[in-house]
Amino acid sequence: MASLPNPPAAQANETPQWRPLLHYTPRRNWMNDPNGPFFYKGVYHLFYQYNPEAPEWGNMSWGHATSTDMLHWHEHDVALPFSETKDIFSGTVVVDKHNTSGLGTTDNPPLVALYTSVFKKNASNAPDVQAQSLAYSNDEGRTWKSYHKDPVLTLSPPSPHFRDPGVFWYEPGDYWVMATVVANAPKVKLYKSTNLTDWTLLSDFGPVGLVQPGIQWEMPSLFPLPLDGNPTQLKWILMLGVNPWGVSGGSGSIYYVGSFDGTTFRPEGLPPEGAGPAAYDWVDHGADHYAAIVFAGLPAARPVTIGWMSNWDYASQVPTAPWKGQMTLPMTMALRTIDGRPQLCLTPDGHYTALVAAHAALSFDGMRLSSERRLLPEPARGQVMDIDIRMHMHGADRAGIFVRATVDGHVGTKIVYDMKKQTLTVDRSRSGQTGFSPRFSHEHSVSVPAPAGEVSLHVIVDRNSVEVLSRNGSVVMTDLVFPPADAERVMTFSENGMTEFSHMKVTLLDRNQE
Template sequence: MHPARSFFLSLGAALAVSTAACSAPTGSQPAQAGEGTSQWRPALHYTPQRNWMNDPNGLVYYQGVYHLFYQYNPHGNYWGDMSWGHATSRDLIHWSEQPVAMPVTDREEIFSGSIVLDEHNTSGLGSAGKPPLVALYTSVFKEGSGHEAGMQAQSVAYSTDGGESWRKYEKNPVLTLNPESRNFRDPKVSWYAPGGYWLMATVVSDAHVVKFYRSKNLIDWEFLSDFGPAGVARPGVLWEMPDLFPLPLDGNARDPRWVLIVNINPWSIAGGSGAEYFVGRFDGKTFTPENLAPPDSDPSRYLWLDHGADYYAAGTFANEPHGKAVTIGWMSNWDYADRVPTTPWKGAMALPRQLALKTIDGVPQLTFAPADQYAALVDKGPTTRVGTFAVSSGSKELVPAARGTVQNIDLTLEPRSARRAGLVVRGSADGAAGTRIVYDTARHTLTLDRSHAGIGNFSPAFSKEHIVNLPLDNGRLRLRIVVDRGSVEVFAADGRAVITDLVFPASTDDRISAFAEQGEASFHDVAVTNLR
């Protein structure tokens, strides 16, 4: 959870719109007339009907329903009055916004945290017949709370009705530092089966430290160890939203590694905020990373969940029904999140992703794919199969049936003799506007270029190009491109890298073109699915 910033509050005073949370369906619903900037309201990605949102919180699956809680301002379209918003889904694609789960009070703001299903009622907050959902969240105290204003500590809330209503534990907070800290936050809790206890990862954000604790009952916590500083740990950088979980390496359940996600701001791979991760081993007390880059390395030496500008605060769903690591992140960037030109809402979630751990270039690394539920949506079509074609030192617009503003694009790019080759999505009729996805054969890089993708002058920090080093596989590069009304996500090379960026095109910019520069490129198995 990002700390308060004065410019958010000053901007909020000018933009404040006093509104209540809405329980109408959202995320996949068509925009309604009079909804402000409806041309950019996501169709595939969750966003509230109105007001500010940021970090996902309390990601949990329970009785057939995925629950997404998130940082939310119930009072306006700006950062402030942090509360937990709430949305539910049965398929991770179609979301229904619910009433605010835990609103700000006169004693505390509700910063980021997590939720677990306490199946055996270890906390005593439910019963054998009604196991509770237990939330660990960060209290940010106000005057009159019994704590110095601005201090942060970890607190408990619980629900015995499936997440519809929440009660706060009467003896909150359950975990504080001594002395208390203004930067102790973001508890992520999971069950550590080998030890038979609950495991918490939390951060002291300005010290670049992840702190691990254990508990038998989710209330009494014992310190285990610290991790850090490591990775991006420069002056002025904050560490936030940690998440520690195991994954089988190369599909071998007998050879697991542990992944530690640490969301950092600023100084990410694309500038501003981003999601770094470490791979290593955890012995029940200490996380030991492997293959660490030297201190103060270039950002490209570190491991990232996403190489675009707009993926932050990523975390995994608890109690996932198939035992998979499914993550979701906030699709924005603290560099300019307060200035994006959307109204009456600001903020959206990226597409849910499934993580796997594979040995790549001799090193265990994450791979990323849209969640299975998204793939099922694409399979339902309708799909325009363009097939295979070549472009030589020029561009080729795809057939009119391939036009759209919400779509999935699958293809294999073979740059061949071209210096650069790729696609333009959300392109204008005159070819002047569009988001360019470019492979550079000399540099072996994939770039998402949004310099002509629409409105971009709302902030000087709205960076234009985001790049990842990516070798070809037998001269080819497989791409899955997810296009929404206000975003583009590029999954490349069977998930070796993802680039996620916000874009703000004209509603009429709906064309796709293939291009090649200084040579010929081939485009294989091109399929475009318009998603409704």
């Protein structure tokens, strides 16, 4: 499995050892936020913030890739390129199946992209103004045309912080809804339209906690989910990128649960005024998950999300070449009652689950460790793997595994449950290269109650990342790592007591993939 078919041989200073197998990356250059992902006629489309000219932020355009399974991606030419008059920031693509815009036909519905234009000094608009623009495609996303009115939505007075339109069809009202942000306010602004080209204000949302000097809200996504699968208990989720003040430092993805009546989003169960980041609900508790967005047009009732796997604290300094930036694994979302309140739960998309099921697994059920480390045998060696674990801690203070570890254990990413603190931690302090930025944080922890000492973990390991899920997916931790090529082992451990790994299944995913 490869991000792109037949990648060229590595050149000097390139880092193929960190090119992910499961996660999308462009062949070269800078990538950040996902934009406008959608599913149409059996094909998944992914757009993203892209610099077509260099592996650093700038010249913002929309890159484009397609897939039939969200695992094998084909990179296309730039969809929406920057120009002398404007850069292209984040946004949404929708399938206008009823041709409400009049930009296609009912037999051949147009694809409509709403995105943020950042106007430059020589544009007809004031320099640095951000406003919402529109482009459309009549050939299933192969080519795009700019709408004659540009922009279609501007704040009054114009703002340099008005961006990131997230658009969806609101069935009860028979109209489109757009969620945008005034990033530095911070504030979410909701608009409505019957034709995607003319927009009127519905309401504002915010600020609601996490308001500190310099904080920004970005990339809003508003969507419904049934609580515990019950369609009569429909809740609405508002996901936002928060930067800085993420729960693990730098940028992160937060969510609010509440209601939406077609005009106003009302959150519920908010922490008390002045609460810190840990009191809020986060899509991911690791350091490298930002700008989460939902795929449009999926036939299934449960939405799928994808995010940018990086952090604004050090994204420009990660040691990958000739690319910088990658996507998270697509995750299916559900809303479940956990600890007496609704929580967003993520699980890997069914295509990934099928991929794992198609590979032979190694089982280490019933393994007992008493105050020791134990290296899994040679057949469990690899750089890309799926690991399913259930631990029973019988007196141990801490237990877990090292992944992408060397035989001597001097290098590895440590995933540890602390019984006394009731916390799950990903420790990447000895994961490989860590010194490229002083802001590359080392440890990320989250509360995971396990009073009986039983902990279940699902760990997805790629060539330069670790994703850990627990508690039915209500806890997710995503972290980049940059290990040496020989760090291919898995090591279990139990500290100050006995731990039984009652279930442990390791599936290697980097063998026989081509």
